[in-house]
Amino acid sequence: MGQLEHITGPQDLRGLGPAELEQLAREVRAFLVEHVSRTGGHLGPNLGAVELTIALHRVFDSPRDTIVWDTGHQAYVHKLLTGRADGFARLRQRGGLSGYPSRAESEHDVVENSHASTSLSWADGIAKADELLGHDDRTVVAVIGDGGLTGGMAWEALNGIAAADRPVVVVVNDNERSYAPTVGGLANHLATLRTTRGYERFLDWGKQVLGRTPVVGAPVYDALHGMKKGLKDVVAPQGLFEDLGLKYVGPVDGHDVEALEHALARAKAFRGPVIVHALTRKGLGYEPAEADEADRFHGIGAIDPLTGRSLAVKTTSWTSVFAEELRDVAEERPDVVGITAAMCIPVGLHLLQAAHPERVFDVGIAEQHAVTSAAGMAYRGLHPVVAVYATFLNRAFDQLLMDVALHRAGVTFVLDRAGVTGDDGASHNGMWDLSLLSVVPGARVAAPRDAVTLQEELREALDVDDAPTVLRFPKGPVPGALPALERRGGVDVLRRDGDEDVLLVAVGPMAGLCLEVADRLADQGVGATVVDPRWVLPVAEEVVALAARHRLVVSVEDGGRAGGVGSVLARALRDAGVGTPLRDYGIPQRFLEHAKRAEVLEEVGLTAQEVSRQVVEAVAGLDAEPTGAPLHD
C-alpha cells in the first residue's frame, strides 16, 4: 500500500513504523524523479534530502517549531510532506508550485529567497523573538548545506547563536558538494568529522549489537551514546563548532531515519545551540544523478527519466561564448585569472580552469570575499574576472564599491543570468545590477547583444586596469549575429530609417526586440534609428547627441527601470539640455512571480508588440502637441 498518497501533513508521518518509513522514502524518490524529470528543477539536492526531511518532520512539530531551509532549493520533500504533492505537475511554472519555499503556499514555509547562507540568521532572529515573546516551548531549526555553510553570513550568525542559550538546532546537510565538491578549510574540517573511522565503527557496532530492541531501551543506548561522545572526543578532534560553544551531534547517517530521529531528538531536548551533522549523498537513489560527476543533477531541465539524458535542444549559450573567449584570451594574458563562488561550470570558468587550473579560484559561496580578494589580486597586477550570477552580485555591492571602485582596481565582473531568469522566482532575476552599478563611480558596464559583441566587449573590459568593468548577459541561447551599419563614438548603429522620428536605445539582448519595434513603427509610417551603445553605463556622449536629433527617445533594458540605464539616460539628457522626450522600458520595481522568461517579459510589457504600440501612441501624441511635452517622468 502506498504511503505518500496518505501524507497530508507532518502529523501523518508520526504513526509510521520503520518499514512504512522506508516505503515512504522509496515513493518520495520515485515521485521526485517522475515529476522533476518533466518539469526540471533541483533533482539532485532533493534526492539527498529525503530521509532527513522525513526525520525532521517527525521530530519537530512544524509550524509551531520553525524549520528554515537554507537556499530553499532542497525543499521539495518538505513540500511533499506538507501536503503539496498535487502541485508538482506545475513545479516552477507560472501559477504553479514555486521551486523554493513560499509563504503563500504553506504555513510551514518561512524563507522564500534562494540566496544561500541566510538560514542561520533567520533562525537566530526567530529564536530571539521566541525568547522575548515567551514562546519557550518552541525550537528553531535551520537546515543548511555544506556549501551554504561556506557563506560568510552563516558564520556571522553562528557567532551569535553559539554564545547564546536559545534552542536553535542547526542541521548541516553535508553531501560534500555545492555544485562541485565544496572547497576550503570548512570542507576539510567536515571531512575530518566525517571520517573519524573509529567513531563510525563504534557507531556501526552500537547500531548492530544494540539495535534499538525494546530490551535495550533509551537509558542503555544513551549511556552508550555518552561513551560514543567520549570516544568521538578521543578519535575526533575537538570540533570547530564545539570550540565556538555549540553542542555537536554527529556525524549521523543522513539516510537512516531512525539514526536521524535519535540525533534530532537529542538536539531538540538540549534546548540550546546545537549542530546536527548529517551525512547525505546528492542524487541518492537515481543512478544518472549519482553518476553525474559535474554536479549530481544539481539543477536540471527536462530529462528522459530512464536514462537521465537531457531533452533540451542543444544551443549555444551566452555562457559558453564567454567561457571559450575567456579561455582564448587567457592564452594571451597571463595576468587574467577567474574567481567563482562555488559555480565554476554554471558561470563558464570551467574551460579556463581546464587549461590553467592554477588560475581559477573557487572561494565557496562567498561572493563578498570573491570581490574583495579580486581587489587584492588587482593590487598585485593580476586582472581578475569575477564570474557570478547577476542576482548574487547584490550581496557584494559594498565590496565592489569600496574595495574595487574606490581603489580604481582593474577587476572585470561577468554577470550571467542578467535580466529576467524566470523559473527560479523573484530572488533569481538579475534585475538589480544595472541600478546598483549606475551609482558606482568609475564603473563601466557593457551589455553585449550577440556573441561577437560579447567577445569584443570582454576583451575591451580586460584592457581596463584602473576601474571596475562589467559585462552582463541573460540565461539561455545567444541570439544570431546582429551586425552594425556603423560604429560612432563607440555606439553601434543597427538601423537608420532616414527621418529621425524615434531613437531606440537597445541595452544588450534587447537589440533584437528594438529592431522588431522599428519594423512595426515603419509599418505605421514612423521612422526609427536603432542603436546599441555596447557600453551602456556611463551613457555615451554619442547617444545624447543622437537623442538631440530625434523627436522621441526610447530605451529598452532587461533590468530594473528604477535607476537603470533609462533613468541615467534621462538625467544625461537633462544635464545636456536636450529636451527630446524619453520613454524608458524595463522591469517594474516589484518582485516577479516565477514563470518562463518569455512569460515574464510579456507580463512586464517587454515585448516588441507592446513597446511599439505605446511608441506609436507617443508619436501620435507628439504630432498632436508639437511642443513635445515630456512623455515620461
Ligand SMILES: Cc1ncc(C[n+]2csc(CCOP(=O)(O)OP(=O)(O)O)c2C)c(N)n1
Ligand atoms: C548567494 C548565493 N550564491 C550562489 C548560489 C547558487 N547556488 C544555489 S545552490 C548552491 C549550492 C548549495 O550547496 P549546499 O548548500 O551544499 O546545498 P546542496 O545543493 O549540496 O544540498 C549554489 C552555489 C545561491 N543560491 N546563493
Ligand SMILES: CC(=O)[C@@H](O)[C@H](O)COP(=O)(O)O
Ligand atoms: C538554487 C540554485 O541552484 C540557483 O543557482 C539556480 O537554480 C541556478 O539555476 P540556473 O543555473 O539553471 O540558472
Ligand SMILES: [Mg+2]
Ligand atoms: Mg552540499
